[in-house]
Amino acid sequence: MHYCQRWEPAVTLDPSADVAVCARCGWTEPARREPLYVVTGASGSGKSAILAPLAATLAECVVFDVDWLIDPMTSGGSVAWAAFRDAWLSVAHGIA
Numbered sequence: 001m002h003y004c005q006r007w008e009p010a011v012t013l014d015p016s017a018d019v020a021v022c023a024r025c026g027w028t029e030p031a032r033r034e035p036l037y038v039v040t041g042a043s044g045s046g047k048s049a050i051l052a053p054l055a056a057t058l059a060e061c062v063v064f065d066v067d068w069l070i071d072p073m074t075s076g077g078s079v080a081w082a083a084f085r086d087a088w089l090s091v092a093h094g095i096a
């Protein structure tokens, strides 16, 4: 997510082509959109098993196993799924 820091609180920038634009002041900053590939499936279906082959095949991509954040995002036996999703999207955004 991109923000215009000229306002308090900061304003979320809107995507427009390859930039992000502040609706209040017109500030723009580069915000290229790259594809994000997500492998999904039921527990035990083999997502983690294909991690290494996928990483080897897609050398130009950054490959993660989302389970890496399960433990830190688990509290009292339940996963904070919305926070879990947001954390991974933030990681993907930072990598991009």
Ligand SMILES: [Zn+2]
Pocket: 004, 005, 006, 007, 011, 022, 023, 024, 025, 026, 027
């Ligand atoms: Zn602005």
